[in-house]
Amino acid sequence: MNIHHDTRPTLNLIRLANGEGLDLPTYESKGAAGIDLRAAVEEAAPLTLLPGKRALVPTGFIFEIPEGFEGQVRPRSGLAFKNGITCLNSPGTVDSDYRGEVKVLLINLGEEPFVISRGMRIAQMVIAPVTQARVAEITAASETVRGAGGFGSTGV
Numbered sequence: 556m557n558i559h560h561d562t563r564p565t566l567n568l569i570r571l572a573n574g575e576g577l578d579l580p581t582y583e584s585k586g587a588a589g590i591d592l593r594a595a596v597e598e599a600a601p602l603t604l605l606p607g608k609r610a611l612v613p614t615g616f617i618f619e620i621p622e623g624f625e626g627q628v629r630p631r632s633g634l635a636f637k638n639g640i641t642c643l644n645s646p647g648t649v650d651s652d653y654r655g656e657v658k659v660l661l662i663n664l665g666e667e668p669f670v671i672s673r674g675m676r677i678a679q680m681v682i683a684p685v686t687q688a689r690v691a692e693i694t695a696a697s698e699t700v701r702g703a704g705g706f707g708s709t710g711v
């Protein structure tokens with residue numbers, strides 16, 4: 556007998572009033588890395604993002620990111636390629652202790668106005684493990700071959 560345990564961490568979602576009727580955010584293909592996030596703007600009031608402008612777009616859900624993980628809010632490449640729409644703070648960080656609505660900070664880097672309608676898939680969230688380091692102040696850095704060289708110090 557084969558017993559398969561689902562070892563994936565659980566992502567609890569809480570639907571907010573503005574998320575009523577929206578599809579549950581989900582992986583759109585079997586191997587998708589990100590969960591697509593949908594715009595919870597009002598049906599009757601699509602959001603027009605003018606060139607160069609930004610907007611914080613609601614998703615209609617609280618995501619309870621499991622402890623030891625983060626949610627990375629990333630752009631969708633199709634919107635970026637076709638319309639110049641991206642996430643200004645990419646990748647956005649959703650902390651595991653955040654209990655507010657997940658929002659997406661979109662910016663229009665294209666040349667045309669972009670209309671965001673209710674339910675449009677505007678970004679994706681990748682659930683990724685994080686390590687919290689123990690922070691310790693010391694007085695001198697240890698020596699390495701690289702030393703302070705950076706920002707192209709090894710050539711092109």
Ligand SMILES: O=c1ccn([C@H]2C[C@H](O)[C@@H](COP(=O)(O)OP(=O)(O)OP(=O)(O)O)O2)c(=O)[nH]1
Nearest residue numbers: 628644647648649650651653656657658659660
């Ligand atoms: O794209 C994003 C980025 C952040 N957040 C939420 C979840 C995250 O846990 C919280 C804080 O984000 P961050 O730490 O990046 O922003 P901050 O400017 O440091 O705000 P805070 O002082 O609240 O930590 O805002 C989103 O909903 N979407």
Ligand SMILES: [Mg+2]
Nearest residue numbers: 648649650653
């Ligand atoms: Mg912060």
